[in-house]
C-alpha cells in the first residue's frame with residue numbers, strides 16, 4: 003500500500019493542520035461564530051430538553067462573543083485572538099458552531115453565511131448541524147456557495163447505534179443521517195470540478211452500553227460513506243445538563259484516558275487514510291467541566307493517542 007502524505011511526514015493519522023495547508027496553501031484556523039440559532043431537539047420539533055450532554059454555553063465560550071453581536075464583529079474578535087496566539091495566522095474559516103446552524107428559513111441562512119464570507123479574512127465556512135435539519139434547499143445553498151469558496155458541512159451523528167442515540171436523547175435516527183449523506187453525495191457528484199464542498203461527521207466514543215465492537219461498527223459504517231473528516235469526542239460531563247444529574251447519581255462510568263486512547267486508536271485503524279481527523283477528543287472549558295478531568299488537556303489526549311499508536315506500531319487505516 004503506498005504511504006499517504008501524512009505518513010511520509012511522520013504522522014500516525016491525517017491531522018487537520020496538514021490538510022488545511024494542502025488545501026489552502028497556508029495555515030488556517032476555525033473561528034467560532036454564534037448566529038443565535040435554536041435547535042429542533044429543544045423546541046419540540048424533534049424533542050424537548052436537548053441532548054443529554056448539551057449545554058450550548060459550554061461550546062468554546064472563551065472564543066466567542068454573545069450571539070447578539072454581528073457576524074463581522076464576532077469574526078474580528080476571534081481572528082484577533084488567534085492572530086495574537088499565532089502571529090502567522092492569515093486565513094480563517096467561519097465556523098457556525100453552537101446549536102443547529104441550518105435551522106432557519108433559507109433566506110436567513112443565506113444572509114448569515116454570506117455575511118461571514120464578506121469578511122476579508124474568511125477563507126471558507128464550516129456549518130455544524132443535525133442530520134434531520136438538512137432539507138434540499140439548505141444543501142443546494144451550500145453547494146452553490148461551494149462553487150466559489152470552501153464549505154464544510156459538519157453533521158453531528160455521535161453513533162450509528164439506536165441504543166446510544168436513545169441514551170443521548172438525540173431525537174434523530176441513523177437512517178436520517180444516511181438520508182442526509184445520500185442527498186449530499188448526489189448533490190456533490192453534480193457539482194463542477196472546482197467545487198469545494200466537504201463533509202465532516204462528529205462522533206462520541208466510549209458511550210455507556212457501547213462495547214468496543216459497537217464502536218468499531220461505527221468506524222466501519224462511516225468508512226463506507228463519502229466522509230472527508232471526522233471529529234472524535236469522548237463522553238464528558240458539563241454542568242447544567244441531564245448527563246450531569248445522571249453522573250452525580252452514579253448512573254454512568256466515564257472512560258479513563260488510557261482506555262479512551264486505546265478505543266480511539268482502534269477506531270482510527272479502521273478509518274480510511276484520506277479522512278482528516280479534525281479532533282481526537284471533546285473539549286470543554288474548565289469553567290463548565292465536571293468530568294473527566296483529563297478533558298482539560300488536549301496535549302495529554304494527543305500524547306496518549308500517539309503513544310498507543312507507537313506501542314502498536316500502527317497508524318490510521320492499518321486494519322482496513
Ligand code: SF4
Pocket residue numbers: 041042043044051052053056057058100101102132158172
Ligand atoms: S447537541 Fe446539538 S442537537 Fe443536541 S441539543 Fe445541543 S444543539 Fe441540539
